[in-house]
Amino acid sequence: MTRILTLIFIFIISHPLIYPCTNLIVGKAASADGSVICTYNCDGYGFAGFLTLIPAADHAKGDQRAITDWLSGKTLGYIDEPSHTYQVIGHINEKQVCIVETTFDGRLELVNPKGLLDYDTMIKLGLQRASTAREAICVMTDLVAQYGYNSSGETITVCDKNEAWIMEIIGKGPGVKGAVWVAMRVPDDCICAHANLSRIRQFPLNDKDNCLYSKDVIRFARERGYFNGKDTDFSFREAYCPIDFENVRYADARVWSFYRHHFNTSEIDKYLPYINGDFDVCDHLPLFLKPDKPVSVRDIQADMRDHYEGTQLDMTADMSAGPWGMPVRPMPMTFTTNDGHHYFVERPIATQKSAFTLVAQLRNWMPDYVGGVMYFNLDDAAMVAYVPVYCCTNKVPDAFRRDNNNYHEFSEKSAFWMNNFVANMVYPRYSVIMPDLLEAQSELEDFYSRQVTIDETKVSTLTADEAVAYLTSRTDHYTRCMMERWNQLARLIIVKHNDQVMLESADGRIKPGGKLSYPGYRPQFYEQIGRDTGLRYEMKEYIERNER
16 A cells, blocks of 8 residues: 555646535435535635626527636627526526536546537526526537537536436547536435546446436547447446546545445445555445435535544644644645655645535425525635525625625625635634634524524515515525624634633623633644654753652
8 A cells, every 4th residue: 555655646746736626415315304405615726706696588589698718708609599598696596406516627638629618608508598407417418519618527416406416528629519428317315426536437328317428428438449348338437537546535535525424434434445546445436325314404514514524534633734733734735845755635525715615405395486595605615604595586695796706805895705814813723713613603504594494484475576585685684694793703713812812702702801711732732742852842840850
């Protein structure tokens, strides 16, 4: 194993990829209340998150939509509009369809720069044009076939109030229109996840109820020399996204940790050789897993905050966590010591570089306008409170608006900057200050949980138009509550933890006449100081006293 990891580390330093984004998926029979649940941590440095709103619209025959490059804003071309498009807020539409993604790259020689649609545009078009998950898959793949696809490999979660699907897609190379793809329905009683590595291996070739795929997905792999076996043995992952230690440890380790939360840990830990790069022992995780007990929205919110706590990969446990057990690691993800040893840092589900995070709940026993809820916020999932955003919301709350969330300019009106302001006070003294954040986080999310139930009862007495207006106002109210509570939290932290001591508090406020305490470093860090410095800091009086 040591020899394997040494070779792996040498490979890693020449491929310092970041690997952003995580999706978790729960089928309706696996959830605690019968809802379909999916999630998205949208991760990457250099941009602030925000919430987009695309209103519903009717279109005349011949109307076209401009397709623009999302980085430069340059118009790349035009596509025909359908007669009607649905409202979309963030990654959920008014029909309770939610589409999210993670990038696996795969074979980069298959990127077609001349394709018109990137993955983000493809997803938005799917949300605007589809009323079910299955329809969205057809819409997206038909558009790619017609107009071309210019992104690298993507794993896409496509959910509605009845079904959850995982779809994988990759282009056909420069100048070749279309893409090869496969989509599998997540069994209703199962959970699934993906995090920047292709997850679909073999798939059923004659089960249209549960598996859809491009007609040339196998033939194209043969033509390119990626596969030469029987059709029934074909693996999408092996053909289009060969594994190595880097993409497994940075990607599938997150899936492994998620599975540990909801299944017998000793069984899931049998896959540790795979996570550690020993592919001769094991070379994949299960695509789907039936959880030991039903999974709730609150469970999934907690899963999105995972740093491998309690596992062999626990980011709070060793010396790299510093004196206060911080699970956050600075970039880059690899480093070399002065004596020439090469190392990497873990990549958990929760990360400081998140632009936004969401947990979508889709419920088939309610009208769409209230059945679809996207619990949403900007920045690191571990450091924020999830705010309910109803899928019918037709006005973006101020704190989530794009113009209030500028990556290069702090604003007190920005949820991204308010959350980062607090998070970056917590990170350096994590074990001491994090309890204050967790108190505020739980307080808000308990409040939201109670209020959403009240909202559901309230809208049952309203007309559809009245319900939309009411739920839009509730989304705005919940966002303002979050901003106010986080402002209070920031002020508490600076007073309570000023100059690295701790002032007594209760219920999120400093206690009048409260006592000072001195938390200091974690015990294991003091032990390490002793080991590293020998007698340098040892009290001489103590030594002399003990010698006598």
